[in-house]
Amino acid sequence: MENHFPIRRIMDENGHIINSDYEEKITEKLVKEFYRHMVRIRIFDRKAISLQRQGRIGTYAPYEGQEASQVGSAAALRENDWMFPTYRDHGAAMTFGHSLRNILLFWNGRNEGCVPPEGKKIFPPAIPIATQIPHAAGAAFAERKKGTVNAAIAYFGDGATSEGDFHEGLNFASVFKAPVVFFNQNNQYAISVPFNKQMNTKTIAQKALAYDMPGVRIDGNDVFMVYFETLHALERARKGEGPTLIEAVTWRYGAHTTADDPSKYRNQSESSNRRQEADPILRLERWLKNMGRFDEKWVQTIEEKAAAEIDQAIAEMEDFPPADPAVIFDHVFAEPTWQIRQQKEEYLKQMGGGR
Amino acid sequence: MENHFPIRRIMDENGHIINSDYEEKITEKLVKEFYRHMVRIRIFDRKAISLQRQGRIGTYAPYEGQEASQVGSAAALRENDWMFPTYRDHGAAMTFGHSLRNILLFWNGRNEGCVPPEGKKIFPPAIPIATQIPHAAGAAFAERKKGTVNAAIAYFGDGATSEGDFHEGLNFASVFKAPVVFFNQNNQYAISVPFNKQMNTKTIAQKALAYDMPGVRIDGNDVFMVYFETLHALERARKGEGPTLIEAVTWRYGAHTTADDPSKYRNQSESSNRRQEADPILRLERWLKNMGRFDEKWVQTIEEKAAAEIDQAIAEMEDFPPADPAVIFDHVFAEPTWQIRQQKEEYLKQMGGGR
Amino acid sequence: MKTAVEAKTMTLVQAITDALDTMLNEKEEVLLLGEDIGKNGGVFRATDGLQAKYGEGRVIDTPLSEAGFVGAGIGLAVNGFLPVIEIQFLGFIYPAYEQIMTHASRIRMRTMGHFTVPMVIRAPYGAGVRAPEIHCDSTEAIFTHMPGIKVVCPSSPYDAKGLLIAAIEDPDPVLYLEPMRCYRSAKEEVPEGKYSIEIGKGNKLMEGDDVTVITWGAMVPETIKAAKLMKEKNTHCDVIDLRTLFPLDKDMIAESVQKTGRTVIVHEAHATGGVGNDVLAIINDTSFLYQKAPVERVTGFDAPVPYFGFEDHYLPTPARIQQAIEKVMKF
Amino acid sequence: MKTAVEAKTMTLVQAITDALDTMLNEKEEVLLLGEDIGKNGGVFRATDGLQAKYGEGRVIDTPLSEAGFVGAGIGLAVNGFLPVIEIQFLGFIYPAYEQIMTHASRIRMRTMGHFTVPMVIRAPYGAGVRAPEIHCDSTEAIFTHMPGIKVVCPSSPYDAKGLLIAAIEDPDPVLYLEPMRCYRSAKEEVPEGKYSIEIGKGNKLMEGDDVTVITWGAMVPETIKAAKLMKEKNTHCDVIDLRTLFPLDKDMIAESVQKTGRTVIVHEAHATGGVGNDVLAIINDTSFLYQKAPVERVTGFDAPVPYFGFEDHYLPTPARIQQAIEKVMKF
Numbered sequence A, B: 001m002e003n004h005f006p007i008r009r010i011m012d013e014n015g016h017i018i019n020s021d022y023e024e025k026i027t028e029k030l031v032k033e034f035y036r037h038m039v040r041i042r043i044f045d046r047k048a049i050s051l052q053r054q055g056r057i058g059t060y061a062p063y064e065g066q067e068a069s070q071v072g073s074a075a076a077l078r079e080n081d082w083m084f085p086t087y088r089d090h091g092a093a094m095t096f097g098h099s100l101r102n103i104l105l106f107w108n109g110r111n112e113g114c115v116p117p118e119g120k121k122i123f124p125p126a127i128p129i130a131t132q133i134p135h136a137a138g139a140a141f142a143e144r145k146k147g148t149v150n151a152a153i154a155y156f157g158d159g160a161t162s163e164g165d166f167h168e169g170l171n172f173a174s175v176f177k178a179p180v181v182f183f184n185q186n187n188q189y190a191i192s193v194p195f196n197k198q199m200n201t202k203t204i205a206q207k208a209l210a211y212d213m214p215g216v217r218i219d220g221n222d223v224f225m226v227y228f229e230t231l232h233a234l235e236r237a238r239k240g241e242g243p244t245l246i247e248a249v250t251w252r253y254g255a256h257t258t259a260d261d262p263s264k265y266r267n268q269s270e271s272s273n274r275r276q277e278a279d280p281i282l283r284l285e286r287w288l289k290n291m292g293r294f295d296e297k298w299v300q301t302i303e304e305k306a307a308a309e310i311d312q313a314i315a316e317m318e319d320f321p322p323a324d325p326a327v328i329f330d331h332v333f334a335e336p337t338w339q340i341r342q343q344k345e346e347y348l349k350q351m352g353g354g355r
Numbered sequence C, D: 001m002k003t004a005v006e007a008k009t010m011t012l013v014q015a016i017t018d019a020l021d022t023m024l025n026e027k028e029e030v031l032l033l034g035e036d037i038g039k040n041g042g043v044f045r046a047t048d049g050l051q052a053k054y055g056e057g058r059v060i061d062t063p064l065s066e067a068g069f070v071g072a073g074i075g076l077a078v079n080g081f082l083p084v085i086e087i088q089f090l091g092f093i094y095p096a097y098e099q100i101m102t103h104a105s106r107i108r109m110r111t112m113g114h115f116t117v118p119m120v121i122r123a124p125y126g127a128g129v130r131a132p133e134i135h136c137d138s139t140e141a142i143f144t145h146m147p148g149i150k151v152v153c154p155s156s157p158y159d160a161k162g163l164l165i166a167a168i169e170d171p172d173p174v175l176y177l178e179p180m181r182c183y184r185s186a187k188e189e190v191p192e193g194k195y196s197i198e199i200g201k202g203n204k205l206m207e208g209d210d211v212t213v214i215t216w217g218a219m220v221p222e223t224i225k226a227a228k229l230m231k232e233k234n235t236h237c238d239v240i241d242l243r244t245l246f247p248l249d250k251d252m253i254a255e256s257v258q259k260t261g262r263t264v265i266v267h268e269a270h271a272t273g274g275v276g277n278d279v280l281a282i283i284n285d286t287s288f289l290y291q292k293a294p295v296e297r298v299t300g301f302d303a304p305v306p307y308f309g310f311e312d313h314y315l316p317t318p319a320r321i322q323q324a325i326e327k328v329m330k331f
Ligand SMILES: Cc1ncc(C[n+]2csc(CCOP(=O)(O)OP(=O)(O)O)c2C)c(N)n1
Pocket: A088, A127, A128, A129, A156, A157, A158, A159, A160, A161, A187, A189, A190, A191, A256, D035, D064, D066, D088, D092, D095
């Protein structure tokens, strides 16, 4: 099946546009916009890792290497669309307008981290693998029932395709023609388990055939391919043509999470090779250089801006009022049950009495 | 995709062999053997329905119309293979050597009904839909690990393909090249839900593509197609080439179970049409007639023999020693826990004290 | 509780249909989802006629995929709908357990109320109707141990309608258990139109000063039978139908036990880990000094619900309930 | 219990590795299955080195598919193998709940012993290690309410090895819970080679006549802390580590409570529906007349285990345990 699902790309590793259909659409403005977003989320990612190392946040899941997949797909969304990310997709969430402070709060074990900015339909990151896929199908189905043109996007990894919820979510969406894009980031590992132990197929895109749904395999490090393909899938969705499965082939350079040691299960030289050759940011840099439009100053400016924004978010996260333990009781039900009232009262009494 | 998965057949509705590759293989002996099995299980099915109507057994799931699928597939198994049936596959189980009495006991709410004859590796019928699919993958994987040539067959319906366990079982088997045949009887309904509401695809066979596993769509009422295709899939399995998905397109004439009223959700005239045209037994009769080998006496004999065998089994079922309530405590664990010992003792005391 | 004027005599399952009809009519956000609920009207006919009346857009046959449609129900619920999901039998809810455990019950908490799941899951449950295995489970306790979801279980047509309407109007997920054995076993006057029964409140079915007997669902008629027989023997039972299994009606339990000092709990679920133990804990916490005898529990055994040939042996009977009442009386 | 001669000092997680190594070595039917257990040695390194030692045929990385590999494990178990399955965190066992509930725990019953499932499911559980949400659940009660499966939970390296060997040798399915908080918090002498600890037997960790304190898993060290502090105040606790959550050690519980008349139960799971209530039921059934005070339960709250920023507030602490001990003493 592999040859039926070639890895499609618009821009090659050297920053050349290899699909002339898109030549006009790829403007300096767009390149710079994507570049800026990718730099911003990469700086965030690195900062977050160092915060974790310093004990300022908890376990963290980095996405470095997957920026093109996350930025390209999120940029294709419209204001009123829904996003269902995993723990590794806060790059996409930030691109779509999530609050950096809140994302940091999430990684610091605070519920506020799951609250999106008002009006932003971003679901909390799915921790149990693949469970968000049926949610996205349902939320998209709701939009269809309401008769809007809004769509949903669900993010998930290669490992997630093995779960029953992947199958049930895609089947549900295909039966009800829900306007949803199933956006798979095939970073080729589920923690330590490589793609070829996860499944017998060489592609994830072909799994769409099981639902008579379009499935495409794209270079997940080519931000343009990601962007235009997601845009296309969203258009189909908005027109009532149903869901699409996109497999964005990519790679995470680093560890699964800060609690993981990738050297246990793979040779990390692959990551450094990919950094040299297939890095999504480098690729845009090469385009800019090829076009003679690379401007170090500009790069410096956007880097500084991003760093400042992130530092600001970190400060806000750290200045955030300390956890009020009562919060653990306050959102279980709309109205607390007697158990919760009683337990809260007793607990506060004990707290008051000093521990 | 439908055209990639045409419904394959060897014998047409008029009993003509339309695939010359098989002409030699289809002997009078084989035809009569299959005919005999199908008649036997059909008589059983009708008897069971009437037993249920008389209150002599509980709710019953009939398979009339699906005899070719069940007989053809079960006949392809070898002695030491494993069978994982559902509640509707006791036609296959009987063909593979299950005890008729025990099958009747199952439908009469007795645990003995799940016990296969010694040495017969027939699992109890799966009641929760699709749950047997991973079992079959695991049992087959075990055979592979032991280095035998034994294989497993898992039966399931069209509705079952929507469950996560279908997906997870097929993925597991494909990754570990488990020697298992996933035998789907697409009878086009899951209780009242028709195929086209169950999935967006026109075939089930194509779902095999999601696992890079061979998938074939066959006429489930053509016992030869079923037999030879299952044989082929089992051979692949035995040779270490992994699992196969077979979609046998068929139809149940009657109700989902004796508790179901099909006229609520479909026009039963479809069933009578199919009875005239596509009946699996009729088709063999036509072959025999075409060949001038149809022998009413012989038919009468096999019918009488089957009826006698079934009557005998019914008598054995009804003569079976009455339920000893203690059995509900005796097989929870190898060694009963104190709870079970205590509850059993108290219960027997209460029973003794007269209720 | 507001009661409409007109009333009709109906069975419990008819009362469920009536409640669904009432709410489909009242709120267009209400959607029914499940297997065979459309043309077929559900395997118990609980949704009979509703698809014809409200259309395929409101009464939706789903693929055979409990995790899928409960998960999608969560998506519908956070996006403005009020899904009422039928699980064909409680014993088939397990594939959806993860969705209920990690999402339906937690999304409010996880997002501090930003997203909520006003969803109802209806599920026929229990033994005694000669159904095949797994169809007869009574596993409410795996949901009462799950913060963020309420669990209710009516035993009469009147309660069935009122509780289902309350469940649909509840802003949080509710598991609504339907005792199959009671579906058609009795009829009762049920008001037309909308009324609701407060979730969390039990119902005193008989008054007596000697023993408190606490039960719910399909064990209610069995308990009433036993209590009536005991009355003839001059032992008077306070019979409580809990109606809600989470949160339990602590006040009603405590008040009754403090009056009688003797308690029998009856349920068909396994003894170990059954909701009966939560009742026991309430008694321990509120009424220790009032207790004149240890609490007796009459329950299903710590064995899987057996094949139907044996289910009468598994289920509590009036005889077993009476013996327990006598035991606490004699203590 | 046979104890080998040599011993090594090790942590709880090392004792688990040692038990797996021992059994992989002893019985070729033993297979390990799970996510990331191969090269990676498991996310907690519980299987570290075992794939290198026993090969990919014995220590098997599975696809990310809990229902799939637990279901396949059932197939392996009925077909002659002894699968030991790792669920990465207990909070991720829910997709496999149906397979465990309707098959693993019932196949012996369903077939009158013709087919059996000698399978072990290992699962790290509990809060207090600053893990992300869902990773911290302590939902043992949804398995103790499931006839046909045993549930064990060691709190020390010695017990961890002995119980895991017993679980692997048990002819029935066993859920083996691993308190993450104890994985590396203490070391202890662990005998080399094979020995086992009987499933169903608790362990008396401290002797005292005043109060019985019953707990298990990660709450053991907290309880010991509290009991030691109480000892300084001259209140002497009988501290029981249950070790097995189904079937509970009824005799040890009854004996102790009949001695002290006062009981505190400590667990990190939610109060409602927690295994603590089963302990309460045993006390009710066996020791009613000995009780001098209502049982106190110190538990996680009836709220989802919170994000780790708040988990210290959710978990029972020595201070809360002490207060409960004081409360039952003062009653
Ligand atoms: C149901 C479930 N099982 C196991 C885990 C533990 N776990 C967390 S991430 C992960 C791997 C996921 O791999 P993939 O889907 O490829 O996503 P990636 O992490 O590569 O982005 C696993 C096994 C989980 N979170 N949920």
